[in-house]
Amino acid sequence: MESTNTSSPPPVSICATDDQMILQTSLLLRVNVVLMTTVAIVTFILTYKALFILKQRVIFHKSTKILLYISLVFVNVHEVIFMVIQCVAFMRSFTLNDKPCEIMRTTLECRFKNHVLIFGIAGMNFNQFGLTIDRLLATVIPQTYSNLGSLPGVLISILVIGSSIAAPLIIAIGDPYDDIVPNCFFFPEHSAPRANVFLIILSALVIVSIFFNFIIIFVNKKLEKGTRYYVIQRYQKREALISTRIIVYIAASQFLGLALYSTIVLTLRLHKSMIPVTMYHNIVWWAYTVPFAAVALPALLIHRINQVGSNRKRVINRITAKVETQEEHMKSLKELWG
Template sequence: MTSNSSTCASQVQVDHLTSTNYRLSATLALIAVLLTFILSITAVTYMSKKSIFQSATRRILIFNILFANLHQVMYAIFSKDMLFKGIYKVDEPCDWLVSERDCVPYTVLLYTGITGMILSQTGVLIERAYATFHPQNSSRIRSNLAVLLIIVVLPLSIYSYPVILLNDPLDGFILTCFIPAAHSAHRANMFLFICLVVTILNFVASVALKWYNKKLEYSYRFILDKRFKQRQAIESTLVICDVTLSQFITSLIYSLGVFILRMYIGIIPLSTFYSLVVWVYTVPYTACLLPLILLIRMASMKMKRKRKIQDTITPSNKFEEHFSGLKKLWDGNKEFEE
C-alpha cells in the first residue's frame, strides 16, 4: 500500500496503541465512563425528586453533570476508535491518522466538556458563597444568579478550543482527536495552565467556604431559629465543597501532568510521553467523581437527618443512663445524711 508518510502512523504510535499499558488505561477509563452515565442518571433523578439542594444550586449541578457526560461521550468515541486500530488494524498504519481539520468539531465538543466541568465548579462555588454571605436574599435572586452563571459558562466552554485554534492552518495529521492541532501547541499549553490556576482557585475557595460554614454551623447550634433556617443552606454548601475537594486531585493531575509532559515533549522520548499521558489524562475520573460524590454525600445527609429526627423523638440510652446514675447518687447521699 503506497501512501504519503505524513499520513501514516509512526512505529512509536503503533507500539503505543498495541501496548498493554494503553489498553489497560483505556479500559479503566471506559469503565469510569460507563459508571458516569449510570451515576449521572441516578443523581439527576435523586435531585429532581428530593434533594437537599436549593433550585439555584441544583440547576448548576445538573449543568455540570451534562458537561461531564458530554466529555465522556467524546472520550468513549475516541478511545473506541484507538482500541479498534490497535487490535484490528495493526497492519494498516497508513489508515490510522486523521486530519486536524476533520477533528475540529469533535475536539470542540471534548474541550467544551472539560472547560464546562471546571467552570461549572467555579460557578456553583460562587453561588454557594453568595448564599452563605447573603442568606437574607430571596431564592429568586439566587436563581437569577444561577442563570447568569450558566449564561457565562456556556459560551466560554464552547469557544475554548476555537480560541486555541486561532489562525491555525489545520494542515497536519494526528493520531487521535484528543491531540490539539500542532500549530496551536503554545495556546493548548496556555489552556492547561489556565485550567491549573482555576483548579487551584476552586480548591482554595472550597476549603475557605467549608471552614466558614462549619463555623456558622457551630455558632448556630444553640440558636434554634437560625439553626433550622440555615440548615439546608449550610448542608448543601458543605456537600458542594466536598465534591470540589474530591475532584481536586484528579483535576490537578490532568492540568499539571499534561502541561508538564507537553512542555518537555521535545526532551523526553515520544514513547515515554505516550506511556505517561494516558495515565495523567484523568478527566474521565474527574467526570465520574461528580455524580458519585454527590450521591454519597446526599445519602449521608439523608441518614444524618433521620438520626437527628430519631434523637429528637426518642431520648438516647446515654441520657437515660446518665439520669439514672444521678438519681442513684442523690438517693445514696440522702441515706448517708440519715
C-alpha cells in the same frame, strides 16, 4: 472556508513511523481504552442515580440544583465524546494494524471531537467555579438569594456554557489543522501552547474555588452561632453550610483529576526531546485523569446526600425513641440540620 493557497508548504507525511505504529497497536493503549470505557459507563449509571436523588431530596437551593444538573451534563458530554474517541482508536488498532499510512488521523478530521472534548473539560471546571459564586451569594446576601429562587443558577449557567463554547474556539484561533495525530484525543500541535495555558487557568480556578469554599464554610459556622434564636436565618445558614461542604468535596476531586493531568503533561512537554515517542504518548494517554474527576462528581453527590439523609433519620429516630432533656433536644435538632 479552508485556504487553497498553492504557495503553502507541502503537507506532512500521513504515514505513521515505526514508533507510532507501536503506540497505536500497543496492549497498554487497548487496556486503557477498556478501563476508561468502564469508567464512562459507571459515570452514566451513577449520573442517573444522582439525578434521581437530587430530584427527591430537599437539600440544595433551587439555584444550586440547577448548577449541579449542569455539572452532570458537562460530565456526561465529556465522557460520551471521550468514549467515542477511545473506541475508534481501539477499533483502528486492530483493523489498521498493518496500514501505517491509514492509521493516523488528521487534526482536521478530529476538529469537532477535539472541540467537544475541550468544551466538556472547560464546562466541568467553569461550572465548579460557578458553584462557588452561587455559595458566595448564599452567604453574603442570604435573604435576597433565597427570594431570587433559581435566577442566580440560570444566569451563572448561561455564562458557564458561553465560556465553555468559547474555550476551544480561542485555543484553536489560527490553527491550520495541517498536522497528524495518533487520535482525536491529542491537541493540534499549533494550538498546544494555548492548550497549556488553558490547563493552567483551569487548575488555578479550581484552587481558587476550594479556597473560597473553605472561607464560606468558616463564615457560615460563625454566622450560624449568631442566629441561634432565629430559626429561619439559622436554617438558611445551615443549608448554605451543608451545600458548601458538598461542593468542596466535589471541587477537591476535580482539582486532583485536573492537576494531575496538567502537571504531568506540562512536565512531559518540557522534556519531550528526551523521551522516546512511544513512551511519551503512552504516559500522556494514561495521565489523562479527567474521567476519574468526572465519575467522582455523581459518586460524591450520591454519597454526601445519602450521608446527610442518614444523619437526619438517625436523629429523628433518637428523638422519637426516648425522652430528652432540653439540652439534648437542642443538640439533636442541630445534628438534624447538619
